[in-house]
Amino acid sequence: MTGDTAARPLAGVRIFDLTHVWSGPMSTRVLAALGAEVLKIENFTRPDILRGTGADLRLRYPDADYGTDPLNRNAWFNTQNVGKHSVALDLKSDEGRAAARELVATCDVVVSNYRAGVLSRMGFGYRELADINPAVIVVEMTAFPSTSPQASAAGFGAQFDAASGNTWLSGDEHGPVLTGFAIGDPVGGLFAASAVVTALVRRRETGRGCHIEIPQSEAMMPLFGEAFVAESRGTAQTSRLNGDPTGVPHGLYRTGDGQRLAVGIHDDDQWSALAQRIRLDGFEVTADWAVKARRRTDIEQVEALVTEWAATVTDSGAVVDALQCAGVAARIKGRPPPPGQLLMYLATGQVGPAPCAGKNVEVKALPPSFHATRWA
Numbered sequence: 001m002t003g004d005t006a007a008r009p010l011a012g013v014r015i016f017d018l019t020h021v022w023s024g025p026m027s028t029r030v031l032a033a034l035g036a037e038v039l040k041i042e043n044f045t046r047p048d049i050l051r052g053t054g055a056d057l058r059l060r061y062p063d064a065d066y067g068t069d070p071l072n073r074n075a076w077f078n079t080q081n082v083g084k085h086s087v088a089l090d091l092k093s094d095e096g097r098a099a100a101r102e103l104v105a106t107c108d109v110v111v112s113n114y115r116a117g118v119l120s121r122m123g124f125g126y127r128e129l130a131d132i133n134p135a136v137i138v139v140e141m142t143a144f145p146s147t148s149p150q151a152s153a154a155g156f157g158a159q160f161d162a163a164s165g166n167t168w169l170s171g172d173e174h175g176p177v178l179t180g181f182a183i184g185d186p187v188g189g190l191f192a193a194s195a196v197v198t199a200l201v202r203r204r205e206t207g208r209g210c211h212i213e214i215p216q217s218e219a220m221m222p223l224f225g226e227a228f229v230a231e232s233r234g235t236a237q238t239s240r241l242n243g244d245p246t247g248v249p250h251g252l253y254r255t256g257d258g259q260r261l262a263v264g265i266h267d268d269d270q271w272s273a274l275a276q277r278i279r280l281d282g283f284e285v286t287a288d289w290a291v292k293a294r295r296r297t298d299i300e301q302v303e304a305l306v307t308e309w310a311a312t313v314t315d316s317g318a319v320v321d322a323l324q325c326a327g328v329a330a331r332i333k334g335r336p337p338p339p340g341q342l343l344m345y346l347a348t349g350q351v352g353p354a355p356c357a358g359k360n361v362e363v364k365a366l367p368p369s370f371h372a373t374r375w376a
Contacts, residue, residue, distance in 0.1 A: 008035025013200065016100075016107040017041060017084065018124075020048045022157065022182065023216060024113030024141050025080040026189030031109075031196055032083035039103065040084045043091070050077035091122060100124070101132055108203075109137045109196055113188075115154050116146035116213075126211035135209045137199040141192050145215040155217065160184025164220035169227055187223065188216035248295040249274075249302050252333055253310035260333035261310050261319070268292055273326035277319070278309045 013036040017028045025040075025048070032038045042048055050057065051071045058064070060076040067073045087103070090096035104110060110129060112119050119125050119140055126138045140146075143155030144163070161167055161184045167176035195212050203209060221228065242251040250264045265271045268290060275285045283305065288294045295302050313319050316332050323330040 008033075010034040010036040010197075010200070013037065013109065014107045015039065015196075016104050016110040018110065018112035018114070018119070019141070020113065021050060021185075022076075022080060023185040023188040024111060024192070025050070026186055027139075027141065027192035027196070028084065028111055029080050029082060030190065030193035034197075036109075038084040039087045039107070040081055041087050041089050041091070041100070044088050045090070047071065048077060048081075050074055050080065091124075097123060104129055104136065105132050107133065107136065108200070109139065111139045111141070111192065111196065113141035113192075113216075116140070116142040116144065116151040116215075130209060133209070135203060135207065137196065137203065137209045137212070139192055139195055139199070139212045139214065141188055141214050141216055143215065144217050146213060148215075155184075157182025157185035157188075160188060160216045160220050163217035165227070166220055166224055169224060184216055184220050188214065188219045191216075191219040248292065248299055249306045251303065251306075253307050255310050255313040255316045255319075257314050257316055259316040261313065261316055262329075262331045262333050263306065263323070264329040265295075266329070270326075270328050271295065273328050274306075274323065277322065277326075278305070281309060281312060283309050 010031060013031070015028055015031055015036050015038045017024075017038050017040045019025050019028060019040075020042075028036075028038045028040070040048075050060075051074055053061075053066060053070055053074075057074060057076065058066075060074050061067070061070070062073070062075060072078075089100055091100055104124075110124070112124075119138075120128075126136075129136050129138055142151070143159065144150035144153055150163075155163070158178055161179050161182075162176065164184070166183075167178055170177045170179050192214050195214060199210055199212060244250040244264060244266075247264045247266050250266075252260045252262050255261050263274065265274055271292070272290065275289070278285055285305070286298070286301075289298065289302060320330045320332055
């Protein structure tokens with residue numbers, strides 16, 4: 001243990017890491033950052049696939065250069081496994097399994113993200129590991145619950161996103177749309193890290209280890225619990241594509257200069273600013289739409305007007321600048337914000353709308369802080 005890790009909250013905790021790809025390694029990466037000693041277990045003949053060069057992984061190398069040591073150069077692998085110790089073991093061999101059991105006897109936590117039942121079939125299920133180390137905490141990050149019909153199925157972030165129902169909230173009546181790039185992976189990773197810390201607290205108080213199963217398809221669900229509550233009350237949550245329950249209008253609109261204009265109106269003042277711009281460009285705007293409730297009632301007509309107006313816009317950049325300065329959330333899709341336009345003021349801790357183009361905002365890094373408690 002170094003002087004740096006000794007001051008961190010998980011100093012003295014050792015983790016037997018059987019995870020691979022993204023979600024599992026992210027969970028143990030968080031634990032390593034909190035001071036835990038993480039032993040990443042890999043097989044020499046079948047290492048973590050994020051070390052590889054296949055598919056889009058070839059894009060994850062610095063300067064797209066594999067270098068002379070590609071197994072240790074992939075940026076994605078390195079970001080998710082920073083601060084860990086690498087241990088090569090063949091868990092299919094008697095020698096490798098014996099060495100693994102000796103290591104587990106010295107570890108506080110075992111984390112895996114295999115399919116449900118795989119850890120037990122390998123001889124490293126909770127009952128077997130508890131015989132070796134009665135206080136051990138075993139966390140299995142499965143794709144689906146072990147009691148479900150999908151228990152034996154593998155899954156990645158996109159499948160977790162879809163299976164949870166979240167993709168329907170991003171889609172519309174024509175079908176679901178993935179929320180983003182494998183969002184289920186980091187969500188599952190953060191849930192698992194939180195579960196480990198909770199289990200360590202429990203063990204400190206009770207002296208007992210435990211077995212935790214985290215079906216990652218279910219870990220997504222708390223992120224949109226209000227949708228489950230609404231559906232249980234008979235209120236359908238499927239909305240229009242790019243829509244938002246609190247925004248009218250809200251979406252992407254093709255402009256006359258070939259851009260996609262993103263606009264989100266969440267209150268009457270924002271609508272007043274947008275309506276003023278639309279009127280200046282020669283369109284009539286229904287006066288009753290000044291009230292949000294009426295805009296929601298006439299949502300199809302409101303969206304149609306904004307779509308028609310946007311098609312006449314020939315200088316999207318100027319329109320975005322004007323709308324932002326009027327307090328309207330607007331952006332050209334795919335274009336990064338210019339310097340000075342920030343949604344969050346880190347210097348003051350305040351959150352608010354982006355300032356107008358050209359204004360400068362001082363950004364100061366926030367120092368990290370850790371709880372000083374050490375878990376035995």
